[in-house]
Amino acid sequence: MKLSSEQAHHFQTEGYVIVPHFFTQDEVLALRQEMERLVAENRGRNVMPSYTGKINYQITPLADKSNLFRDLPTHPEVLATIEQLIGSPATLWLDQIFLKPAHVGAGNTWHIDNGRFKVADPTKGVGMWIALHDSSRANGTLELVPRSHLQPPESFIPPGQYMPVPPDENDTIAMIATAGGVIFFNFGILHCTRDNFSDHDRAALVYHFCSQA
Secondary structure, three states: OOOOOOHHHHHHHHOEEEOOOOHHHHHHHHHHHHHHHHOOOOOOOOOOOOHHOOEEEEEOOOOOHHHHHHHHHHHHHHHHHHHHHHHHOOEEEEEEEEEEEOOOOHHHOEEEOHHHHOOOOHHHEEEEEOOOOOOOOOOEEEEEEOOOHHHHHOOOOOOOOOOOOOOHHOOEEEOOEOOOEEEEEOOEEEOOOOOOOOOOOOEEEEEEEEEOO
């Protein structure tokens, strides 16, 4: 899929872009069924302490567990979109699934992916966040701070600390996407997910790519 010039410009200036219907409903159903198979086989783990009563079920890596998830990031349309955003050649650095069950799903704290990847130029990295279910504020969708990739990390990480302080809520935007929609975001974007208080599970399939161009 080739993004419009407006979408590509939005990614470069704001640090993210939402692309609705990137995958068809049949495709997202297949992705969701494959995730459910891995969950049934207990191929992931809950990364939350048991005493919290919360569940953030993560499956990573994926390539050794599923041919479908292994092949998706090399699909020509996926690669074409990634390379349109960050240049070519682009390589996959990380693949993972985050499943937040209804009522007890736990979010992820505010962070910057480049805190992990440590790319000299964060504009060379992009996260591809695929909604496997409709995402909303109620079920703890991805939230981010637009244009935060243009700020040095030390502007929101206090001296002596490793994690950013929570930003002012007036500066954040909730990424609302229907199943099959994709959110692309820069490695330097400040983001988090919230808890799932809804009556339905919510999951996202996430790939991280980096270009040496």
